[in-house]
Amino acid sequence: MIERLRTVTIGEMVVSASPDDILVAYGLGSCVAICLYDPRMRVGGMLHALLPRAPDPQRAAASPARFVEQGVPLLVETVLRLGGRQARLRASLCGGARMISNPVFDGQLHVGRNNVLAAIAALDALRIPIQAQDVGGRHGRTVRIALADGQVSVRTMRRERILV
Amino acid sequence: MSELGKFWAELLEGPGSARILDRAMAHAAQGLAEMIGQPVDHTPATVKQMALAQVAACAGDPEAPAVGVYLKIESGLVGWALLCMPLDLALHVANRVLQAPPAAGARLGRLQKSALAEVGNLALSYFLNAVAEETGAAGALLPSPPAVIVDMLGVILNLMVGPAVAVSDRLMTVESLFREAGRPEPICFWIAPDMGSR
Numbered sequence: 001m002i003e004r005l006r007t008v009t010i011g012e013m014v015v016s017a018s019p020d021d022i023l024v025a026y027g028l029g030s031c032v033a034i035c036l037y038d039p040r041m042r043v044g045g046m047l048h049a050l051l052p053r054a055p056d057p058q059r060a061a062a063s064p065a066r067f068v069e070q071g072v073p074l075l076v077e078t079v080l081r082l083g084g085r086q087a088r089l090r091a092s093l094c095g096g097a098r099m100i101s102n103p104v105f106d107g108q109l110h111v112g113r114n115n116v117l118a119a120i121a122a123l124d125a126l127r128i129p130i131q132a133q134d135v136g137g138r139h140g141r142t143v144r145i146a147l148a149d150g151q152v153s154v155r156t157m158r159r160e161r162i163l164v
Numbered sequence: 165m166s167e168l169g170k171f172w173a174e175l176l177e178g179p180g181s182a183r184i185l186d187r188a189m190a191h192a193a194q195g196l197a198e199m200i201g202q203p204v205d206h207t208p209a210t211v212k213q214m215a216l217a218q219v220a221a222c223a224g225d226p227e228a229p230a231v232g233v234y235l236k237i238e239s240g241l242v243g244w245a246l247l248c249m250p251l252d253l254a255l256h257v258a259n260r261v262l263q264a265p266p267a268a269g270a271r272l273g274r275l276q277k278s279a280l281a282e283v284g285n286l287a288l289s290y291f292l293n294a295v296a297e298e299t300g301a302a303g304a305l306l307p308s309p310p311a312v313i314v315d316m317l318g319v320i321l322n323l324m325v326g327p328a329v330a331v332s333d334r335l336m337t338v339e340s341l342f343r344e345a346g347r348p349e350p351i352c353f354w355i356a357p358d359m360g361s362r
Contacts, residue, residue, distance in 0.1 A: 009217035010325055026227060027220035027318025030326065050329050066329055099315070099323060104236055104308040108326055140319025142227055157229060157315055 001148070008033070008048045011066035015045030015078045019148040026142050028095040030112035032068060032119050032135070033143040035092040036075055036128070037150035038084035044147050045079050047071045051111065052118035068115055072122035091123050092152040092164055093133040094143045101138070112136065132164040171241055172357045175295065176211050176338070185209035188294035189340035192353060195290035196342055199283055200260035203345040213334045216325050223248065223352055226318025230254075231272065233284025234323055236308035237292065242358040244327060245291070245307070247284040248320055249351040254280055257344075257351070272314055281310040287342075287353060324356050 001020055008014045008025045016023065025033040025048040037044035053069040054060035064070035080086060096116035100108055116135045123130055134141070134154045142155040152163040175181055186209045193206035220226045231254035233247040249257065251272070258276035259266055261283060272280075285307055292305040313320055328335045336357055341350035 007221075010220060010322055011216055011329065027316065027322040029315075029319045029322055031322065050326060063333070099313055099319065100234065100311045102309060102311045105234075105311065108323075111326065140315040142316065142318075155227065 003146075008046045010048055011050055011063060013045060013047045013065040013071060013075055013078070015043070015075070015082060016147055017041070017043040017082045021147045022144055023147070024142065024144045028141040028143060029097050029099040030095070030108065030115060032093060032095040032112075032115040033141075034068070034072060034075060034119050034123070035094075035143070035145040035152050036079050036084070036089050037092075037145065037147070038079065038088045039090070039150055040088055041083045041085070042147060042150075043079055043082045043084045044145060044150060045075050046143070046145055047075045049115065049119075052114045068118040069122055072119065073126065076126055076128065086126070086128070089128050090131040090150070091128050092145070093119050093123075093130050093135060094141055094152070094154055094163070096135040097137050097139055097141070099138065099140065134161075134163055171299075171301070172243075175241075175299065176336070176357065181211075182209070184295065184298045185211070185338055187298065188291045189338075189353070191294035192287040192291040193340070193342050195286045196283065196351070199286055200257060200344065201263075202260065205343045205345070207341045207350075209338055209340045211336065211338055213336050216329060216333060216335055219321050219325050219335055220318035223321060224317060226316060226321075228317045230315070230317040230320050231280060232313045232315075232320035232323065233280055234311045234313060234320075235284055235288050237288070237305065237355070238308055239306045241292075241295075241301075241305055244324060244356045244358070245284070245288045246320070246324055246354045246356070247287055247351060248317070248354070250317075250349055251314065253347070253349050253351065254314075256347075257283060277312045277314070281312050284310040284312070288355075291353075291355065324354065327358065328356070
């Protein structure tokens with residue numbers, strides 16, 4: 001099997017039914033990566049969202065994957081369209097760090113925490129269990145999900161670990 | 165367009181903007197040179213627009229260890245500035261500022277981070293001072309206290325995306341690369357206007 005690395009850039013969603021694909025999100029600070037996987041059908045996807053919700057309906061419609069509240073339902077819907085079953089979907093949640101603590105950057109202080117809360121709420125509303133999470137802290141992350149087996153790994157400056 | 169937006173538009177796109185921005189970047193490089201006691205070259209200031217999705221990888225391997233000094237521009241112009249360099253270079257720069265021998269800087273401690281914060285503060289102050297002189301906006305352009313972030317390069321670069329995402333699909337920056345004489349790797353300096361004020 002030749003693995004294919006597919007980058008999920010900031011504000012983007014990638015969904016695949018190819019077991020060769022490894023989806024990777026680089027540069028997660030306050031952003032969150034929400035990974036979904038159906039182990040029986042081996043389909044899954046990743047959302048790399050920046051903000052909890054869109055500031056207006058136009059932005060929500062134009063770029064739903066940038067926002068957790070709009071992006072999570074879209075991610076689920078797209079995975080289901082590829083053959084996944086909602087009852088089998090398992091989520092992993094990563095990111096949501098607080099990269100800056102200086103109060104001068106007040107607009108950016110709580111984005112990470114709010115992203116995580118929005119992701120938990122959005123997944124809960126769709127009754128999708130979160131099987132593992134690596135969130136918060138003051139460090140960035142790279143997140144990968146291998147669609148061959150649903151393995152999710154998280155890399156930071158200091159270490160790399162298998163989350164699930 | 166707001167007054168602030170007009171100011172940015174004039175600075176980035178008006179007649180003479182290339183000369184003003186380049187002079188401001190040269191001034192920032194000069195300040196950096198004085199701080200580290202070595203000549204510092206700079207590339208011509210360039211105004212760039214890139215898709216938000218490209219930002220994390222725009223300066224190399226997004227997982228490479230790096231240091232960013234992140235500042236906000238307050239008062240007359242609103243925006244952000246980022247001075248970013250590889251971790252090894254950051255150690256070198258910090259030790260030059262602290263006049264410490266290279267062996268002493270095996271890790272980036274609190275003192276080294278403080279020195280880098282000063283470097284960022286000085287670079288942006290010199291940039292803004294030159295802009296103020298050229299535009300007559302003296303006293304109105306102030307840098308915030310800096311935040312020093314040691315992390316993967318992509319994480320640091322994505323800091324600039326956050327403020328832009330709610331209002332734009334693209335990030336506009338003024339970019340210049342600073343190089344200390346004899347060192348190949350650059351210190352990247354970006355100024356990102358607050359697009360919401362345009």
